[in-house]
Amino acid sequence: DAGVIQSPRHEVTEMGQEVTLRCKLISGHNSLFWYRQTMMRGLELLIYFNNNVPIDDSGMPEDRFSAKMPNASFSTLKIQPSEPRDSAVYFCASSSPAGEGSGANVLTFGAGSRLTVL
């Protein structure tokens, strides 16, 4: 299994431009999580999906951010328009179905997309 695959690995863009980050889940995983990591705030959960349905998007900073999961294996995170304060590493993570008796979703992370907005 290739693991969680994210693209692009690095993106440098100018303020105001649209940014689209992509993520391919591990086959068989049904939950997907988008995180943002910065030095100041650490790892923050932006949104997560379960079986393609957004469950909690309370971490999405503002309307400039949107995420979609058009099918069971793929998701996008879009920022439009981008701002310098959006500069961060964006991680996608997936997990397998968790039964009622299990403790948590053990997440497998992608390698991250490092975004720099000038």
Added chain:
Amino acid sequence: EDKVVQSPLSLVVHEGDTVTLNCSYEVTNFRSLLWYKQEKKAPTFLFMLTSSGIEKKSGRLSSILDKKELFSILNITATQTGDSAIYLCAASGSARQLTFGSGTQLTVLP
């Protein structure tokens, strides 16, 4: 609001030293606590703890959970330079999603 606090924020030791990393949590309907290691790229899973007092061990790393006092520790014995990384603690609550701490940056000098 769920909260996870790690200490120290950073730690510098020499090879062979033993380190203890701390994690305290306040999570609604706590289910489990997880430790991850992050080197240059993605966090990788180390341990999941759900019961108090039961030590999880993997080589030189071990971890234990105290659900009464709401904390966990991660011990690394005989540290090596390859242990240098950010160690992240995360707690799972009612929704089974994870709240992460800010991490402990460990640097092991030769």
